[in-house]
Amino acid sequence: YNTAAVIDADGSYLGKYRKHHIPQVGVGDKGYGFWEKYYFKPGNLGYPVFDTAFAKVGVYICYDRHFPEGARVLGLNGAEVVFNPSATVAGLSEYLWKLEQPAHAVANGYYLGAINRVGYEGPWNMGEFYGQSYLVDPRGEFVATGSRDQDEVIIGEMNKKFIREVRDTWQFYRDRRPETYEKMGQLLP
Template sequence: MSDIVKIGLIQATNDVDGNESVANHKKVAIEKHIRLVNEAKEKGAQIVCLQEIFYGPYFCAEQNTKWYDAAEEVPNGPTTKLFQELAKSLGIVIILPIYEREGIATYYNTAAVIDADGSYLGKYRKHHIPQVGVGSEGCGFWEKFYFKPGNLGYTVFDTAFAKVGVYICYDRHFPEGARVLGLKGAEIVFNPSATVAGLSEYLWKIEQPAHAVANGYYVGAINRVGFEAPWNMGEFYGQSYLVDPRGNYVAVASRDKEEVIVAEMDKRIIREVRDLWQFYRDRRPETYEDMTKYLP
């Protein structure tokens, strides 16, 4: 396995008004992202991550049961199967954020991890679920209406090119899971997101580089771009980036346009940083019991 791995991050606009059908949203977005994944491959990407719930708008801006129809089984749903075929044909790893339905009507915010041979390695379900109002039109991050908290733990997936962890959007505000992913051997952690200016932008380039430094791994942070009608809850400000274990930005996408960025991850830097900063050696888990004892 090479020390140099090319990472592709895809930030995209949503091109369909939220009032249109779920089926049309999915059709248009899936077609677009197949094209963008192919573009990432043409630029040399070996691991590609899409944005949170990539095949439609950020529908959590409202509370509407219509969007339950967007959910699919993972891995047995059509979208996962389609991207398994795409990963195999291109020989790349794909991190596929999707709205998951389990059983009759249990829903999760999920990312499937697909290896370069098209095999399904497993999934991560978003653990931390926000319920936050923004603006004066009743818009917000109403995710508790749509998602049950994740229950599969913090898994590291041993892909063809690197050991990969996944966090999703609001998870990034919680350092505990980020540390667990490092303890389990993650070399890179992807955080597909949907977040708007005026709420979290000041944290966007603070928290995740801090996770990278504290845990000695790369972080690939992905955010969508543009305004999404009819809610127009705020500007999705893009600025997807790859950051290294020293906190250096390897590549940063634009704020306001659809973009595929491809940049190099160097595993030698992970080893150099971990040899210098022995955070895993010097941590004191026996003193951290209070973290789980004290509740708000």
């Protein structure tokens, strides 16, 4: 499994999240890519939210970010901030990097911390990991943004009262119609 451990401020282990969506994507001119279906099993622990000393935290890993269903479940489970650690290279989905995750934050009324590595990894040289880590607020506005080409820590302030304010303004949870979504998992493209 591709797994993230959640550690609280005092160092205690709160639990883990296992990545649900496993990519099978070729990139680069040498045929390298993210052939993760060969070495990762899909997650089987649901979408847990962890009550940390600072906030209720959810995790979504890398390729998961392309699927709004799990992002919604994290919000419904009480997440106030969702972290998405990623290892994504320039090209195929870079334009989605600053589109999808702010949309998840808006649709679910939470902060989202999008983390992406920088640089190149040999010997594969499948492309440049483009960094650009960021934190967005529940309105999808960028609170803090990292650079494209250097390792760094970005720091942004989170206002938990703002989460409630946004959720009370945009009643996306109240106005849901789950009874109309029953067959969603049965539909095929």
